[in-house]
Amino acid sequence: MRQFTLLFKNPSFLISFVVFFGLVLVGLLFPIFVHGSPVDRLGCPFEAPTAHFLLGTNEEGQDMFVRLLFGLRSSLYVGLFAGTIATVLGVVIGLIGGYKGGLLDNVLTMLTNLFIVIPSLVVLILISNSLGPKGRSLEVVSIIIGATCWAWTARAVRAQAQSLKMRDHVNLAKLNGYGTTSIILMQILPYTLSYVFMAFIIQMATGILEEAAISMMGLGPYDSVTLGFILNNAQKAEALVNGDWWSFIPAAVLVTLLQYSLFVMNTSMETIFNPRLRKEE
Amino acid sequence: MHMSPLQKYFFSRVWWYLGTLLVAICLNFILPRLGPSNPVDTIMAHIKTPGLDPKIAHKMEERLRIRFNIDKPLHVQLGMYVYHTIKGFVTLDMDEAFGDSYMHNKPVWAYIGPALPWTLGLQIPTLVIGYILGNILGALAAYKRGIFDKLFYPMSLFFTSVPYFCVAIFLVYIFGISLEWFPAMNAYGESLSPSWSITYVSDVLYHYTLPFMAMFLVYVGGQAIGMRSMSIYELGTDYVKYAKMLGSSEGQIVRYVFRNAMLPQLTGLALALGMMVGGALLIEIVFSYPGVGSLFYTSIKENDYPVLQAGALIVTICVLIANFIVDILIGILDPRIRVAQEGENA
Amino acid sequence: MAPILKIDNLAVHYKTRFGQQVHAVKGVSFELEQGKTFGIAGESGCGKSTLVNGLMALFMPPLFYTHGSVIIDGEDITKFDKERLRINILGKVISMIPQGALNSLNPTRKVKDFATDVMLNHHPEMNKKEIHELLRNRFALIGLDPRVLNNYPVELSGGMKQRVVIGISTLMDPKVVIADEPSSALDVSTQKSVIKMLMDLMDKGIIGSMIFITHELPLLYHVADDIAVMYEGKFVEVGKTDQIIFRPQHPYSRELMDAITKLSSEGERYDAKDKKGVVA
Numbered sequence A: 001m002r003q004f005t006l007l008f009k010n011p012s013f014l015i016s017f018v019v020f021f022g023l024v025l026v027g028l029l030f031p032i033f034v035h036g037s038p039v040d041r042l043g044c045p046f047e048a049p050t051a052h053f054l055l056g057t058n059e060e061g062q063d064m065f066v067r068l069l070f071g072l073r074s075s076l077y078v079g080l081f082a083g084t085i086a087t088v089l090g091v092v093i094g095l096i097g098g099y100k101g102g103l104l105d106n107v108l109t110m111l112t113n114l115f116i117v118i119p120s121l122v123v124l125i126l127i128s129n130s131l132g133p134k135g136r137s138l139e140v141v142s143i144i145i146g147a148t149c150w151a152w153t154a155r156a157v158r159a160q161a162q163s164l165k166m167r168d169h170v171n172l173a174k175l176n177g178y179g180t181t182s183i184i185l186m187q188i189l190p191y192t193l194s195y196v197f198m199a200f201i202i203q204m205a206t207g208i209l210e211e212a213a214i215s216m217m218g219l220g221p222y223d224s225v226t227l228g229f230i231l232n233n234a235q236k237a238e239a240l241v242n243g244d245w246w247s248f249i250p251a252a253v254l255v256t257l258l259q260y261s262l263f264v265m266n267t268s269m270e271t272i273f274n275p276r277l278r279k280e281e
Numbered sequence B: 001m002h003m004s005p006l007q008k009y010f011f012s013r014v015w016w017y018l019g020t021l022l023v024a025i026c027l028n029f030i031l032p033r034l035g036p037s038n039p040v041d042t043i044m045a046h047i048k049t050p051g052l053d054p055k056i057a058h059k060m061e062e063r064l065r066i067r068f069n070i071d072k073p074l075h076v077q078l079g080m081y082v083y084h085t086i087k088g089f090v091t092l093d094m095d096e097a098f099g100d101s102y103m104h105n106k107p108v109w110a111y112i113g114p115a116l117p118w119t120l121g122l123q124i125p126t127l128v129i130g131y132i133l134g135n136i137l138g139a140l141a142a143y144k145r146g147i148f149d150k151l152f153y154p155m156s157l158f159f160t161s162v163p164y165f166c167v168a169i170f171l172v173y174i175f176g177i178s179l180e181w182f183p184a185m186n187a188y189g190e191s192l193s194p195s196w197s198i199t200y201v202s203d204v205l206y207h208y209t210l211p212f213m214a215m216f217l218v219y220v221g222g223q224a225i226g227m228r229s230m231s232i233y234e235l236g237t238d239y240v241k242y243a244k245m246l247g248s249s250e251g252q253i254v255r256y257v258f259r260n261a262m263l264p265q266l267t268g269l270a271l272a273l274g275m276m277v278g279g280a281l282l283i284e285i286v287f288s289y290p291g292v293g294s295l296f297y298t299s300i301k302e303n304d305y306p307v308l309q310a311g312a313l314i315v316t317i318c319v320l321i322a323n324f325i326v327d328i329l330i331g332i333l334d335p336r337i338r339v340a341q342e343g344e345n346a
Numbered sequence C: 001m002a003p004i005l006k007i008d009n010l011a012v013h014y015k016t017r018f019g020q021q022v023h024a025v026k027g028v029s030f031e032l033e034q035g036k037t038f039g040i041a042g043e044s045g046c047g048k049s050t051l052v053n054g055l056m057a058l059f060m061p062p063l064f065y066t067h068g069s070v071i072i073d074g075e076d077i078t079k080f081d082k083e084r085l086r087i088n089i090l091g092k093v094i095s096m097i098p099q100g101a102l103n104s105l106n107p108t109r110k111v112k113d114f115a116t117d118v119m120l121n122h123h124p125e126m127n128k129k130e131i132h133e134l135l136r137n138r139f140a141l142i143g144l145d146p147r148v149l150n151n152y153p154v155e156l157s158g159g160m161k162q163r164v165v166i167g168i169s170t171l172m173d174p175k176v177v178i179a180d181e182p183s184s185a186l187d188v189s190t191q192k193s194v195i196k197m198l199m200d201l202m203d204k205g206i207i208g209s210m211i212f213i214t215h216e217l218p219l220l221y222h223v224a225d226d227i228a229v230m231y232e233g234k235f236v237e238v239g240k241t242d243q244i245i246f247r248p249q250h251p252y253s254r255e256l257m258d259a260i261t262k263l264s265s266e267g268e269r270y271d272a273k274d275k276k277g278v279v280a
Helices: A002-009 A011-033 A064-100 A102-117 A120-131 A138-148 A151-164 A168-175 A180-216 A227-236 A249-273 A275-279 B005-033 B039-047 B054-067 B074-090 B094-098 B109-144 B146-161 B164-178 B198-235 B238-245 B250-287 B292-301 B305-333 B335-345 C048-055 C082-089 C111-122 C128-141 C146-150 C158-169 C188-203 C217-222 C241-246 C251-265 C269-279
Strands: C005-015 C021-032 C037-041 C063-072 C094-097 C176-180 C209-214 C226-231 C234-240
Touching (some): A002 A249, A011 A064, A064 A102, A064 A138, A064 A227, A102 A151, A102 B305, A120 A180, A120 B005, A120 B250, A120 B305, A151 A180, A180 A227, A180 A249, A180 B164, A227 A249, A249 B146, A249 B164, B039 B054, B094 B109, B109 B146, B109 B198, B109 B250, B109 B292, B109 B305, B146 B198, B164 B198, B198 B250, B238 B250, B250 B292, B292 B305, B305 B335, C005 C048, C021 C048, C021 C226, C021 C234, C037 C217, C082 C111, C094 C158, C111 C128, C111 C146, C111 C158, C128 C146, C158 C188, C176 C188, C209 C217, C217 C241, C217 C251, C226 C241, C234 C241
Parallel strands (some): C037 C209, C037 C226, C094 C176
Antiparallel strands (some): C005 C021, C005 C063
């Protein structure tokens, strides 16, 4: 608990926390204040920002401001969904490998190293492409991102589980005849929670980033406007060269803000939760 | 045969990477087939136009089915794919390894071959220069603290957390379009044709500036952050305290710390390569840079399946090679790795 | 006989992040003669390890000098500037054997190279060949296989590392060696051999005199001539070894002796390590 009070006294954590949850609130609540469709043709193509179209229109005459809000919402959704999957996969694989050891651990470690070494974007591109445009809903995209990005978490959690299993309380539980599952759940997992939470934050950032990346490649979800999809459209319409800043800069700024706030949250938590770093300050 | 620990380490890495390569080749075959459609249908859907003679269409489909061995069992297909790919690599016959593009009826290598140097030319110098400079800045931030730390740390944190393609977009907009200091698109002027003339080379370098900076800023930031915390850690170790108590000079301590903090940085580099290269491919799209990243983009648009597949494999292979080099470097520089290796084999 | 080392009312303090001062060593005085060993005993946190820095006049933030003097050869080294202290005193006239000897060697440097680095700091006029020659001779003299010079620290056992550290710390025949719990991380037989090695070095005249710091008071019985018991940054009792071990006056000294006797009679971990191993 003391750590949490320390956390909220840390200015960089506080600012990034406010920025991120501010964006989450915007993504959740904007339909109350903003009405409009992200896909309807409401104006002429490439209209510059006016009072009516706060961020102008794109090549299809769609309202960029509304699209941006919808994009923010779906990107946050992907981040949460993919981040949860990746964290759960990473934690489960890491805990089992680290605690059990032996052959199982060797296999899992090898798998983890494979996923770390083979570029995840390449794997994502191949899978997304094979699913075809109709196979890529926002959920499916989130699932494949989660399924390819867990390796970092697994690696770190495995290392923690390996050192935790040497502790006295784990041995005691073993002597008392508790099974593997209950030891992992009761004696190991609780001690890795602060780390798992930080990993989750990074995995959310990764989820948002990877979605934007494959969407930019033209392999994003077909059923939603995401921030990456907005960038992909701008790219296709050559808005960049034409200088129609409103069709790509706001989306890029939002992606940047999301990434930066999540990153700073993570690093400031690290200085609080990791006493070694704190002492050195 | 007696091998030194370094040789043992070397061979164990060689085997590991060959194994990984085999897995990567298999994945490259399996992943595109996870979806509901097979490659032949995908291609046919693309080339079938209302005016196309159904007979010709049928013939094309026949040929495609043979080319992709679509009627054979999946494991046979996989076996043939792996066989041709490996045979192609071993005999350096890239056309055998990658086959033909079916959208353009040209060998795939005719697309990958020219694109690869642009990608390597963008990524290798950034990686090397960014690594060195990032580590120096990180070490300075750790050692000097004060102004270095206050200025560079937040800046580095910013750049390392911003996605490559966002930095690229900002740079294009600010320096390419608004200020017009540097060209915003392509790798060289459209009126020029590739040659070793001074005009051409300087034009290439001029176009190189923004894509290079986009990667470089992110990359230096990441390295500096890592190096800073590694150096702070090393500065607090027992061996540094001991060296100070024996009267070692500041310069001596800095050399120890720099070298030892660089080793985990190198490990980090090996682990991050896969992520970084992926991100850097997107920069090419923003700049319409004629590398493998842009090739991905167009082949996805055109549904040119063999080109995409070959591009994926080539990128993976490049990352594996880079990883291997880093691993070997670590083995040479860090005696602890070699000794651990010996212990494992004993 | 004039003492080699004279400590007079030495005090040092830490500055915390919020500018508060924490006094870690609060006015310590003692004298050390040629060929003698001075033992300092106290629990961890009593200021022992900070005292080591104080005795070497090595003040690095957040540690600062408060008052007092450290006089070697008639000169007060607390008044030296940093470079003079580093080149002429540290590791040369007054040297130390660190607590965490297992991690005290640079892991990526061969023993030979690290030792050469140390020598060159004080004797820049020497060349590498001379130094390597000197290292081989010295290691042979103190009973270490000169082949370990070509090893990296990871290739050495814990006990060997400790002995190598002692070898390097005493390369320049220091007048005073401070041994800070030199054996605490080692097993019983290695502990014994390390202490024996230090005694041998003193007999051979390589070490002038020694300050031996430990949290195990009984350990000092066979090592020290005089003992100080340290508590909360002060010496609460100073005296001859026999007197401190068998007739401790201060309640804290008695507690320190009792704690160990009690623990050992209960057959705890301490038993094997302290009693049988070293004192017996």
